[in-house]
Amino acid sequence: MSASCLTIRLATLLLILCCTQSAWSETKWQVGVATVKITPEKSMWMAGYAARKSASEGVAGDLFAKAMAIQDEQGQRVVIVTMDLIGVPRLLRDQLETEVKDKFQLPREALWINASHTHCGPELRMTRIPPLDGAPAEYEQRMQLALDYTAKLHQQLLEIIDLSLKDLKPANLDYQHARCGFAMNRRRPTVQGVTNAPHSDGPVNHHVPVLRITTPEGKLRAVLFGYACHNTIMGFNQFSGDYAGFAQQYLQESHPGVTAMFFTGCGGDQNPYPRSKPEYLTYHGRALATAVDAALDTVPKPVSGPLRLKYDTVELKFAPPPPTAELEKIAAGTAEPSSSHARRLLKELKDTGKIRSTYDYPVQIVQFGQDWTVIALSGEVVVDYSLRLEKELAPSNVMVAGYSNDVFGYVPSFRVLQEGGYEAGGAMFWGPLPGPFATDVEDLIIGKVIELVGMKPGK
Ligand SMILES: [Zn+2]
Numbered sequence: 001m002s003a004s005c006l007t008i009r010l011a012t013l014l015l016i017l018c019c020t021q022s023a024w025s026e027t028k029w030q031v032g033v034a035t036v037k038i039t040p041e042k043s044m045w046m047a048g049y050a051a052r053k054s055a056s057e058g059v060a061g062d063l064f065a066k067a068m069a070i071q072d073e074q075g076q077r078v079v080i081v082t083m084d085l086i087g088v089p090r091l092l093r094d095q096l097e098t099e100v101k102d103k104f105q106l107p108r109e110a111l112w113i114n115a116s117h118t119h120c121g122p123e124l125r126m127t128r129i130p131p132l133d134g135a136p137a138e139y140e141q142r143m144q145l146a147l148d149y150t151a152k153l154h155q156q157l158l159e160i161i162d163l164s165l166k167d168l169k170p171a172n173l174d175y176q177h178a179r180c181g182f183a184m185n186r187r188r189p190t191v192q193g194v195t196n197a198p199h200s201d202g203p204v205n206h207h208v209p210v211l212r213i214t215t216p217e218g219k220l221r222a223v224l225f226g227y228a229c230h231n232t233i234m235g236f237n238q239f240s241g242d243y244a245g246f247a248q249q250y251l252q253e254s255h256p257g258v259t260a261m262f263f264t265g266c267g268g269d270q271n272p273y274p275r276s277k278p279e280y281l282t283y284h285g286r287a288l289a290t291a292v293d294a295a296l297d298t299v300p301k302p303v304s305g306p307l308r309l310k311y312d313t314v315e316l317k318f319a320p321p322p323p324t325a326e327l328e329k330i331a332a333g334t335a336e337p338s339s340s341h342a343r344r345l346l347k348e349l350k351d352t353g354k355i356r357s358t359y360d361y362p363v364q365i366v367q368f369g370q371d372w373t374v375i376a377l378s379g380e381v382v383v384d385y386s387l388r389l390e391k392e393l394a395p396s397n398v399m400v401a402g403y404s405n406d407v408f409g410y411v412p413s414f415r416v417l418q419e420g421g422y423e424a425g426g427a428m429f430w431g432p433l434p435g436p437f438a439t440d441v442e443d444l445i446i447g448k449v450i451e452l453v454g455m456k457p458g459k
Contacts, residue, residue, distance in 0.1 A: 027216045028305055030071040032167030033259040034160040038083070038153060039063045039239055040122045044145045045138075047086035048119025049235045050430060055142070056122070060240035060281070061249065063121055065157060066261045068213075068224060069164035070173070072305035078366055079106060079161050080224065081113045082261045084121060084241035084248075085153075087407025088113045091126040092150065096157060103158070104165055109311035111161075112364055112376050114263040114404045118231040120240040124150045171221060174212045174300030175372045175397055180291035181206055182243075182284045183229035185383070186271040187421055194421030198273045204228075205265060205386050208288065209399040210295040211303070211372070220258050223251060225292045226401060228265030228383055233275045233284060243272055246285020251292055260292075264403040266387075268380035268410055269423050301371065301397065308367035313360040314448035317438040319425075321345060321355050337429040344432055355434050361445065362405045365452045372397045375449055376404035377411070382423055384413035384442070389449060409433055414442045 039062045043055045063084040071077045079100070093113055100106040125146035131139055185202025187194045205228045213222040231242035241248065244262040251260035272284050321327065322342075330342035345355050364376040373396055375389060381402030389400050402411070409431055410423040417424050417439055425436025 027170040027172055028073040029171045029173050030168040031171035031173070031213050031222065032069040032164040032169065033066065033222050034163035034167060035064055035066045035259060036156045036160050037062055038065050038085070038156060040149055042145070044122040044149060045142045046119075046237065046239075047121055047123045048232070052235070052237065054237060056239055057237045058239070060120065060234075060236070060238040060278070061245045063118070063239060063241055063245065064248070065153070065160060066259060067157075067160040067164035068222060068259070068261060069161070069168055070307070071168055072307045074306055076110075076307045076309070077106060077165070078110045078112065078307055078309055079164060080261070081111070081157060081161065082224075082263050083113070083115050084118050084245050085115045086117060086119065086121050086124065087115045087403065088405055089124055089126050089150070090406040090408065092124075092154060093405050095154065096161075099158060100161055104161065107309070109309035109364065112366060112374070112404060114376065114401055115407055116231050116241060116244040116262055117264050117267070117380070117403050117407070118240065118242040118245065120234055120236070120238060120242055122146065122149050122239070124153070126150055170216050172214045172216065172218075173303035173368065174214070175303050176210045176212055176295040176298050176300050178208045178210070178291045178295035178298070179206045180208050180227060180288050182272050182287055183227065183267065183270040184273045185269060186230075187269050187416070187419065187423065189419070194419050194424075196422055198271070202269070203383050203387060204270060205383050205390075207265070207386075207390075208291045208295060210292055212296060212300060220255055220296070222259040222261065223292060223296070224261045224263065225295075226263045226265045226399060227288055228267040228386060228402070229270040229272055230267050231264075231272075233272050233280045234278060235276070236278075240281065243281060243284035243288060246281055247288035247292070250286055250289035254289070254293070263401050266377070266381040266383045266385045266400055266402045268382040268402060269416065270383055303371040304369045306369060308365070310365040310452040311362065312448065312452060313362050314444050316359045316361045316441050316444055318357055318359070318434045319436050319438050320357075321434045324349065341429040345434060357434070359408070359433070359437075363445065363448045363452060364405060365449070367453070370396075373399070373453060375400045375453070377402050377445065377449075378404055378406040379408055379411040380423070381411045382413050382416050384415055385411070385445065388446065392446075392450075393453065409435070411445070412437065412441065414439060417441065
Protein backbone atom coordinates (compact mmCIF):
# COMPACT_ATOMS: atom_id res chain seq x y z
CA MET A 1 0.00 0.00 0.00
CA SER A 2 1.47 3.37 -0.99
CA ALA A 3 1.76 6.27 1.44
CA SER A 4 -0.71 8.38 -0.61
CA CYS A 5 -3.23 5.53 -0.67
CA LEU A 6 -2.94 5.18 3.14
CA THR A 7 -3.43 8.94 3.52
CA ILE A 8 -6.60 8.82 1.39
CA ARG A 9 -7.93 5.88 3.44
CA LEU A 10 -7.22 7.67 6.75
CA ALA A 11 -8.90 10.81 5.45
CA THR A 12 -11.93 8.80 4.34
CA LEU A 13 -12.12 7.08 7.74
CA LEU A 14 -11.88 10.46 9.48
CA LEU A 15 -14.63 11.84 7.24
CA ILE A 16 -16.90 8.86 8.04
CA LEU A 17 -16.24 9.28 11.77
CA CYS A 18 -16.96 13.02 11.59
CA CYS A 19 -20.19 12.45 9.65
CA THR A 20 -21.31 9.74 12.04
CA GLN A 21 -20.47 11.98 14.99
CA SER A 22 -22.41 14.86 13.49
CA ALA A 23 -25.42 12.62 12.75
CA TRP A 24 -25.40 11.35 16.34
CA SER A 25 -25.14 14.85 17.75
CA GLU A 26 -28.20 15.91 15.71
CA THR A 27 -30.31 13.08 17.11
CA LYS A 28 -32.56 14.60 19.74
CA TRP A 29 -35.16 11.86 19.98
CA GLN A 30 -35.24 8.44 21.55
CA VAL A 31 -37.73 5.91 20.21
CA GLY A 32 -38.69 2.41 21.35
CA VAL A 33 -41.14 -0.07 19.81
CA ALA A 34 -42.81 -3.32 20.90
CA THR A 35 -45.35 -5.68 19.34
CA VAL A 36 -47.62 -8.42 20.67
CA LYS A 37 -49.87 -10.82 18.76
CA ILE A 38 -53.45 -10.52 20.00
CA THR A 39 -55.24 -13.02 17.74
CA PRO A 40 -57.66 -14.91 20.02
CA GLU A 41 -56.42 -18.42 20.75
CA LYS A 42 -59.91 -19.88 20.60
CA SER A 43 -63.13 -19.27 18.77
CA MET A 44 -64.94 -16.12 19.94
CA TRP A 45 -67.84 -13.96 18.90
CA MET A 46 -66.73 -11.17 16.61
CA ALA A 47 -67.23 -7.41 16.73
CA GLY A 48 -68.57 -5.07 14.05
CA TYR A 49 -71.59 -6.71 12.44
CA ALA A 50 -74.68 -7.41 14.55
CA ALA A 51 -75.93 -9.69 11.76
CA ARG A 52 -73.36 -12.42 12.55
CA LYS A 53 -75.18 -15.43 13.94
CA SER A 54 -72.23 -17.57 15.03
CA ALA A 55 -68.72 -17.35 16.50
CA SER A 56 -65.38 -17.13 14.61
CA GLU A 57 -64.07 -19.97 12.48
CA GLY A 58 -60.37 -19.60 11.86
CA VAL A 59 -57.87 -16.86 11.09
CA ALA A 60 -57.37 -15.04 7.77
CA GLY A 61 -54.66 -12.78 9.22
CA ASP A 62 -53.18 -12.32 12.68
CA LEU A 63 -54.08 -9.33 14.86
CA PHE A 64 -51.45 -7.25 16.64
CA ALA A 65 -51.12 -4.50 19.23
CA LYS A 66 -48.04 -2.28 18.91
CA ALA A 67 -46.52 0.41 21.09
CA MET A 68 -44.15 3.22 20.13
CA ALA A 69 -42.49 5.24 22.91
CA ILE A 70 -41.04 8.61 21.87
CA GLN A 71 -38.86 10.72 24.19
CA ASP A 72 -37.72 14.26 23.41
CA GLU A 73 -34.46 15.98 24.36
CA GLN A 74 -35.95 17.15 27.67
CA GLY A 75 -36.93 13.61 28.63
CA GLN A 76 -40.65 14.11 28.03
CA ARG A 77 -42.30 10.96 26.69
CA VAL A 78 -45.41 9.89 24.77
CA VAL A 79 -46.50 6.31 24.09
CA ILE A 80 -48.61 5.56 21.00
CA VAL A 81 -50.53 2.28 21.04
CA THR A 82 -52.22 0.91 17.90
CA MET A 83 -54.45 -2.17 17.86
CA ASP A 84 -56.02 -4.32 15.13
CA LEU A 85 -59.36 -4.29 16.97
CA ILE A 86 -62.86 -2.82 16.63
CA GLY A 87 -62.30 0.00 19.12
CA VAL A 88 -60.88 1.27 22.39
CA PRO A 89 -63.24 0.69 25.36
CA ARG A 90 -63.28 3.82 27.55
CA LEU A 91 -62.92 1.74 30.71
CA LEU A 92 -59.81 0.00 29.32
CA ARG A 93 -58.27 3.37 28.47
CA ASP A 94 -59.14 4.75 31.94
CA GLN A 95 -57.60 1.78 33.73
CA LEU A 96 -54.44 1.84 31.60
CA GLU A 97 -54.16 5.57 32.16
CA THR A 98 -54.02 5.08 35.94
CA GLU A 99 -51.60 2.17 35.69
CA VAL A 100 -49.10 3.81 33.32
CA LYS A 101 -49.07 6.82 35.62
CA ASP A 102 -48.19 4.65 38.62
CA LYS A 103 -45.78 2.28 36.87
CA PHE A 104 -44.05 4.53 34.32
CA GLN A 105 -44.83 8.08 35.54
CA LEU A 106 -46.62 8.80 32.27
CA PRO A 107 -49.37 11.42 32.61
CA ARG A 108 -52.65 10.74 30.83
CA GLU A 109 -51.81 13.12 27.99
CA ALA A 110 -48.76 10.93 27.24
CA LEU A 111 -50.84 7.90 26.20
CA TRP A 112 -52.59 7.78 22.80
CA ILE A 113 -54.47 4.59 21.96
CA ASN A 114 -55.94 4.05 18.48
CA ALA A 115 -57.90 1.13 17.03
CA SER A 116 -58.02 0.09 13.36
CA HIS A 117 -61.76 -0.63 13.67
CA THR A 118 -61.39 -3.98 11.92
CA HIS A 119 -64.78 -5.71 11.72
CA CYS A 120 -63.04 -9.09 11.84
CA GLY A 121 -61.71 -8.86 15.39
CA PRO A 122 -63.06 -10.29 18.65
CA GLU A 123 -65.87 -8.82 20.69
CA LEU A 124 -64.47 -6.74 23.60
CA ARG A 125 -66.15 -6.57 27.01
CA MET A 126 -64.99 -4.96 30.23
CA THR A 127 -68.23 -5.70 32.08
CA ARG A 128 -71.17 -8.05 31.57
CA ILE A 129 -73.89 -6.51 29.42
CA PRO A 130 -77.24 -7.55 30.90
CA PRO A 131 -79.54 -8.90 28.17
CA LEU A 132 -82.71 -6.83 27.89
CA ASP A 133 -85.15 -9.48 26.71
CA GLY A 134 -83.89 -12.73 28.26
CA ALA A 135 -80.43 -14.23 27.73
CA PRO A 136 -79.81 -15.98 24.40
CA ALA A 137 -78.51 -19.57 24.67
CA GLU A 138 -74.86 -18.65 24.05
CA TYR A 139 -74.91 -15.58 26.35
CA GLU A 140 -72.85 -16.87 29.31
CA GLN A 141 -70.09 -18.44 27.24
CA ARG A 142 -69.94 -15.51 24.80
CA MET A 143 -69.74 -12.94 27.60
CA GLN A 144 -67.07 -14.87 29.52
CA LEU A 145 -64.85 -15.27 26.43
CA ALA A 146 -65.03 -11.51 25.75
CA LEU A 147 -64.29 -10.63 29.39
CA ASP A 148 -61.32 -13.04 29.48
CA TYR A 149 -59.96 -11.76 26.16
CA THR A 150 -60.18 -8.11 27.24
CA ALA A 151 -58.55 -8.85 30.61
CA LYS A 152 -55.63 -10.52 28.80
CA LEU A 153 -55.43 -7.66 26.28
CA HIS A 154 -55.18 -5.23 29.18
CA GLN A 155 -52.07 -7.06 30.49
CA GLN A 156 -50.59 -7.35 26.99
CA LEU A 157 -50.94 -3.59 26.44
CA LEU A 158 -49.21 -2.86 29.74
CA GLU A 159 -46.39 -5.20 28.72
CA ILE A 160 -45.79 -3.60 25.31
CA ILE A 161 -45.91 -0.10 26.83
CA ASP A 162 -43.23 -1.25 29.30
CA LEU A 163 -41.16 -2.92 26.54
CA SER A 164 -41.36 0.13 24.25
CA LEU A 165 -40.04 2.35 27.06
CA LYS A 166 -37.22 -0.11 27.74
CA ASP A 167 -36.38 -0.10 24.00
CA LEU A 168 -35.75 3.69 23.82
CA LYS A 169 -32.79 4.33 21.50
CA PRO A 170 -31.50 7.43 19.64
CA ALA A 171 -33.60 8.09 16.54
CA ASN A 172 -34.56 10.69 13.98
CA LEU A 173 -38.18 11.57 13.17
CA ASP A 174 -39.43 12.77 9.79
CA TYR A 175 -42.85 13.48 8.35
CA GLN A 176 -43.86 12.43 4.85
CA HIS A 177 -47.15 11.84 3.11
CA ALA A 178 -48.77 10.38 0.01
CA ARG A 179 -52.26 9.50 -1.17
CA CYS A 180 -54.28 6.32 -1.56
CA GLY A 181 -57.60 6.11 -3.39
CA PHE A 182 -59.76 3.17 -2.31
CA ALA A 183 -61.67 4.98 0.48
CA MET A 184 -65.00 6.32 -0.75
CA ASN A 185 -67.81 8.16 0.97
CA ARG A 186 -70.56 5.68 1.86
CA ARG A 187 -73.47 8.06 2.45
CA ARG A 188 -75.48 8.00 -0.78
CA PRO A 189 -78.40 10.44 -0.88
CA THR A 190 -81.65 8.94 -2.21
CA VAL A 191 -85.30 10.03 -2.14
CA GLN A 192 -85.74 7.79 0.90
CA GLY A 193 -82.85 9.52 2.68
CA VAL A 194 -79.16 8.68 3.06
CA THR A 195 -78.33 5.01 2.44
CA ASN A 196 -75.12 3.06 3.08
CA ALA A 197 -73.71 2.69 -0.44
CA PRO A 198 -70.68 3.96 -2.41
CA HIS A 199 -71.09 7.67 -3.15
CA SER A 200 -68.30 8.95 -5.35
CA ASP A 201 -69.47 12.57 -5.12
CA GLY A 202 -69.22 12.65 -1.30
CA PRO A 203 -66.27 14.06 0.66
CA VAL A 204 -63.17 11.89 1.21
CA ASN A 205 -59.69 12.35 2.64
CA HIS A 206 -57.16 10.26 0.73
CA HIS A 207 -54.22 11.61 2.69
CA VAL A 208 -51.72 9.00 4.01
CA PRO A 209 -49.61 10.71 6.70
CA VAL A 210 -46.40 8.88 7.62
CA LEU A 211 -44.13 9.42 10.63
CA ARG A 212 -40.79 7.83 9.73
CA ILE A 213 -38.41 6.67 12.46
CA THR A 214 -34.79 6.10 11.45
CA THR A 215 -31.63 5.19 13.34
CA PRO A 216 -28.94 7.90 13.67
CA GLU A 217 -27.24 6.17 10.72
CA GLY A 218 -30.36 6.67 8.60
CA LYS A 219 -31.70 3.09 8.65
CA LEU A 220 -35.50 2.78 8.66
CA ARG A 221 -36.74 1.43 12.00
CA ALA A 222 -40.48 2.11 12.18
CA VAL A 223 -43.33 3.82 10.36
CA LEU A 224 -46.55 5.13 11.83
CA PHE A 225 -49.10 5.72 9.08
CA GLY A 226 -52.78 6.53 8.89
CA TYR A 227 -55.78 6.33 6.58
CA ALA A 228 -59.36 7.60 6.96
CA CYS A 229 -61.44 4.54 6.10
CA HIS A 230 -63.42 1.75 7.77
CA ASN A 231 -61.74 -1.65 7.91
CA THR A 232 -64.83 -3.36 6.54
CA ILE A 233 -63.80 -5.24 3.42
CA MET A 234 -65.06 -8.52 4.84
CA GLY A 235 -67.80 -9.54 7.26
CA PHE A 236 -66.87 -13.23 7.33
CA ASN A 237 -66.22 -15.24 10.49
CA GLN A 238 -62.42 -15.31 10.31
CA PHE A 239 -60.14 -13.07 12.33
CA SER A 240 -58.35 -10.51 10.18
CA GLY A 241 -56.86 -7.04 10.47
CA ASP A 242 -58.63 -6.23 7.15
CA TYR A 243 -56.78 -3.95 4.68
CA ALA A 244 -54.83 -2.26 7.51
CA GLY A 245 -53.58 -5.62 8.81
CA PHE A 246 -52.35 -6.57 5.34
CA ALA A 247 -50.77 -3.14 4.75
CA GLN A 248 -48.77 -3.46 7.99
CA GLN A 249 -47.76 -7.04 7.09
CA TYR A 250 -46.59 -6.06 3.58
CA LEU A 251 -44.54 -3.12 4.89
CA GLN A 252 -42.86 -5.32 7.50
CA GLU A 253 -42.10 -7.97 4.85
CA SER A 254 -40.63 -5.48 2.38
CA HIS A 255 -38.62 -3.69 5.11
CA PRO A 256 -37.31 -6.52 7.33
CA GLY A 257 -36.90 -5.52 10.97
CA VAL A 258 -39.20 -2.49 10.63
CA THR A 259 -42.30 -2.05 12.82
CA ALA A 260 -45.27 -0.73 10.81
CA MET A 261 -48.13 0.79 12.83
CA PHE A 262 -51.52 1.82 11.45
CA PHE A 263 -53.90 4.36 12.94
CA THR A 264 -57.41 5.20 11.72
CA GLY A 265 -58.19 8.70 10.55
CA CYS A 266 -61.64 10.32 10.37
CA GLY A 267 -63.15 7.44 8.43
CA GLY A 268 -66.55 7.26 10.12
CA ASP A 269 -68.41 7.71 6.82
CA GLN A 270 -65.82 6.07 4.55
CA ASN A 271 -65.72 2.49 3.28
CA PRO A 272 -63.13 0.64 1.20
CA TYR A 273 -64.44 -0.01 -2.31
CA PRO A 274 -64.78 -2.44 -3.92
CA ARG A 275 -65.35 -4.76 -0.98
CA SER A 276 -66.93 -8.02 0.23
CA LYS A 277 -64.51 -10.34 -1.61
CA PRO A 278 -61.44 -11.74 0.22
CA GLU A 279 -59.07 -10.72 -2.59
CA TYR A 280 -59.76 -7.04 -1.81
CA LEU A 281 -58.07 -7.52 1.58
CA THR A 282 -54.79 -8.02 -0.24
CA TYR A 283 -55.47 -5.54 -3.08
CA HIS A 284 -56.28 -2.64 -0.74
CA GLY A 285 -53.65 -3.73 1.80
CA ARG A 286 -51.07 -3.63 -0.99
CA ALA A 287 -52.36 -0.25 -2.25
CA LEU A 288 -51.98 1.34 1.19
CA ALA A 289 -48.53 -0.20 1.77
CA THR A 290 -47.49 1.12 -1.67
CA ALA A 291 -48.74 4.59 -0.73
CA VAL A 292 -46.57 4.47 2.43
CA ASP A 293 -43.59 3.44 0.29
CA ALA A 294 -44.38 6.32 -2.08
CA ALA A 295 -44.36 8.70 0.89
CA LEU A 296 -40.98 7.29 1.94
CA ASP A 297 -39.62 8.22 -1.52
CA THR A 298 -40.43 11.93 -1.00
CA VAL A 299 -38.19 14.51 0.62
CA PRO A 300 -38.60 13.96 4.37
CA LYS A 301 -39.51 16.93 6.55
CA PRO A 302 -37.49 16.65 9.77
CA VAL A 303 -39.58 16.64 12.95
CA SER A 304 -38.05 18.32 15.96
CA GLY A 305 -39.24 18.75 19.52
CA PRO A 306 -40.13 19.49 22.12
CA LEU A 307 -43.21 17.38 22.69
CA ARG A 308 -46.29 19.32 23.75
CA LEU A 309 -49.05 17.06 25.07
CA LYS A 310 -52.65 17.92 25.92
CA TYR A 311 -55.65 15.79 26.90
CA ASP A 312 -59.04 17.10 27.94
CA THR A 313 -62.73 16.40 27.59
CA VAL A 314 -65.52 18.52 26.16
CA GLU A 315 -69.14 18.06 27.20
CA LEU A 316 -71.24 17.19 24.15
CA LYS A 317 -75.03 17.41 24.32
CA PHE A 318 -77.54 14.91 23.00
CA ALA A 319 -80.71 16.10 21.31
CA PRO A 320 -83.60 15.66 23.77
CA PRO A 321 -85.13 12.13 23.63
CA PRO A 322 -88.81 11.68 22.76
CA PRO A 323 -91.28 12.23 25.65
CA THR A 324 -91.81 9.18 27.92
CA ALA A 325 -95.28 8.43 26.50
CA GLU A 326 -93.84 8.24 22.99
CA LEU A 327 -90.91 6.08 24.17
CA GLU A 328 -93.44 3.69 25.77
CA LYS A 329 -95.32 3.48 22.48
CA ILE A 330 -92.11 2.70 20.53
CA ALA A 331 -91.00 0.20 23.21
CA ALA A 332 -94.29 -1.68 22.89
CA GLY A 333 -93.78 -2.06 19.14
CA THR A 334 -91.70 -4.57 17.24
CA ALA A 335 -89.71 -2.27 14.93
CA GLU A 336 -86.03 -3.00 15.60
CA PRO A 337 -83.66 -1.58 16.64
CA SER A 338 -85.96 1.32 17.73
CA SER A 339 -88.13 -0.68 20.18
CA SER A 340 -85.14 -2.26 21.99
CA HIS A 341 -83.49 1.17 22.15
CA ALA A 342 -86.66 2.71 23.62
CA ARG A 343 -86.82 -0.09 26.24
CA ARG A 344 -83.17 0.58 27.19
CA LEU A 345 -83.90 4.30 27.65
CA LEU A 346 -87.02 3.58 29.72
CA LYS A 347 -84.99 1.22 31.93
CA GLU A 348 -82.35 3.94 32.39
CA LEU A 349 -85.10 6.40 33.32
CA LYS A 350 -86.54 3.93 35.86
CA ASP A 351 -83.14 3.01 37.35
CA THR A 352 -81.55 6.47 37.53
CA GLY A 353 -84.48 8.88 37.31
CA LYS A 354 -83.19 10.42 34.06
CA ILE A 355 -81.87 9.73 30.59
CA ARG A 356 -78.32 10.93 30.13
CA SER A 357 -78.14 14.21 28.23
CA THR A 358 -74.38 14.76 27.79
CA TYR A 359 -71.21 12.90 26.83
CA ASP A 360 -67.73 13.68 28.18
CA TYR A 361 -65.78 13.52 24.93
CA PRO A 362 -61.96 13.11 25.07
CA VAL A 363 -59.73 15.20 22.80
CA GLN A 364 -55.97 14.68 22.69
CA ILE A 365 -53.16 16.68 21.09
CA VAL A 366 -49.59 15.44 20.50
CA GLN A 367 -47.42 18.23 19.10
CA PHE A 368 -43.88 17.73 17.85
CA GLY A 369 -42.47 21.26 18.16
CA GLN A 370 -43.66 23.40 15.25
CA ASP A 371 -43.27 20.55 12.77
CA TRP A 372 -46.10 18.05 13.25
CA THR A 373 -49.35 17.95 15.21
CA VAL A 374 -51.49 14.90 15.90
CA ILE A 375 -55.11 15.59 16.82
CA ALA A 376 -56.58 12.39 18.29
CA LEU A 377 -60.37 12.45 18.42
CA SER A 378 -62.58 9.85 20.10
CA GLY A 379 -65.35 7.87 18.46
CA GLU A 380 -66.14 7.18 14.82
CA VAL A 381 -65.45 10.65 13.50
CA VAL A 382 -66.72 11.50 10.02
CA VAL A 383 -64.33 12.87 7.40
CA ASP A 384 -65.55 16.50 7.63
CA TYR A 385 -63.55 16.95 10.86
CA SER A 386 -60.18 16.16 9.29
CA LEU A 387 -60.93 18.19 6.15
CA ARG A 388 -61.96 21.20 8.25
CA LEU A 389 -59.04 20.99 10.70
CA GLU A 390 -56.41 20.44 7.99
CA LYS A 391 -57.74 23.59 6.28
CA GLU A 392 -58.23 25.74 9.36
CA LEU A 393 -54.87 24.89 10.90
CA ALA A 394 -52.89 25.13 7.62
CA PRO A 395 -50.03 25.55 6.85
CA SER A 396 -49.12 23.44 9.90
CA ASN A 397 -48.61 19.73 9.29
CA VAL A 398 -51.75 18.51 11.03
CA MET A 399 -52.89 14.94 11.14
CA VAL A 400 -56.34 14.12 12.51
CA ALA A 401 -57.06 10.65 13.89
CA GLY A 402 -60.45 9.31 14.91
CA TYR A 403 -61.04 6.01 16.78
CA SER A 404 -58.79 7.13 19.64
CA ASN A 405 -59.03 6.58 23.40
CA ASP A 406 -62.80 5.97 23.57
CA VAL A 407 -64.63 4.42 20.61
CA PHE A 408 -68.24 4.72 21.76
CA GLY A 409 -70.16 5.41 18.53
CA TYR A 410 -70.38 7.81 15.60
CA VAL A 411 -69.45 11.49 15.72
CA PRO A 412 -71.32 13.32 12.96
CA SER A 413 -70.51 16.77 11.63
CA PHE A 414 -73.19 19.47 11.42
CA ARG A 415 -73.66 18.60 7.73
CA VAL A 416 -74.10 14.88 8.43
CA LEU A 417 -76.56 15.62 11.27
CA GLN A 418 -78.65 17.71 8.90
CA GLU A 419 -78.62 15.01 6.21
CA GLY A 420 -79.59 12.23 8.66
CA GLY A 421 -78.88 8.53 8.17
CA TYR A 422 -76.80 5.96 10.01
CA GLU A 423 -73.81 8.08 11.14
CA ALA A 424 -76.09 11.00 12.06
CA GLY A 425 -77.86 9.05 14.80
CA GLY A 426 -79.35 5.92 13.24
CA ALA A 427 -76.43 3.82 14.56
CA MET A 428 -77.18 4.94 18.12
CA PHE A 429 -80.36 2.86 18.14
CA TRP A 430 -78.09 -0.20 18.42
CA GLY A 431 -76.34 1.07 21.57
CA PRO A 432 -77.00 2.49 25.02
CA LEU A 433 -76.64 6.21 24.16
CA PRO A 434 -79.81 8.29 23.68
CA GLY A 435 -78.61 9.95 20.45
CA PRO A 436 -78.43 11.78 18.14
CA PHE A 437 -76.03 14.53 19.24
CA ALA A 438 -77.27 18.13 19.36
CA THR A 439 -76.48 20.37 16.38
CA ASP A 440 -73.50 22.12 18.06
CA VAL A 441 -71.46 18.87 18.28
CA GLU A 442 -69.00 19.87 15.52
CA ASP A 443 -68.37 23.38 16.85
CA LEU A 444 -67.84 22.12 20.41
CA ILE A 445 -65.24 19.54 19.30
CA ILE A 446 -63.44 21.93 16.92
CA GLY A 447 -63.46 24.61 19.63
CA LYS A 448 -61.77 22.24 22.09
CA VAL A 449 -59.17 21.23 19.49
CA ILE A 450 -58.31 24.87 18.70
CA GLU A 451 -58.03 25.60 22.44
CA LEU A 452 -55.68 22.66 23.04
CA VAL A 453 -53.57 23.18 19.92
CA GLY A 454 -53.08 26.78 21.01
CA MET A 455 -53.20 28.01 17.42
CA LYS A 456 -55.69 30.37 15.93
CA PRO A 457 -57.39 29.03 12.78
CA GLY A 458 -55.56 30.17 9.65
CA LYS A 459 -52.36 31.01 11.57
ZN1 LIG B 1 -67.88 1.88 12.18
